[in-house]
Amino acid sequence: MPVITLPDGSERQFDSSVSVMDVAADIGPGLAKATLAGDVNGRLVDASYEIDSDAQ
Secondary structure, three states: OOEEEOOOOOEEEOOOOEEHHHHHHHHOHHHHHHOOEEEEOOEEEEOOOEEOOOEO
16 A cells, blocks of 8 residues: 655555656646656656655
């Protein structure tokens, strides 16, 4: 169950692995529509990148 810590310090918990796009959609539809990539633990990754452990 990955816990994703967002830049503002808030956390989102998911039951299974989740893509960067899924995290964006969980935050809001506008962000999901605009998402092309994300920063996962300091690394730029594609929106389809799967996160399977805790990340920032």
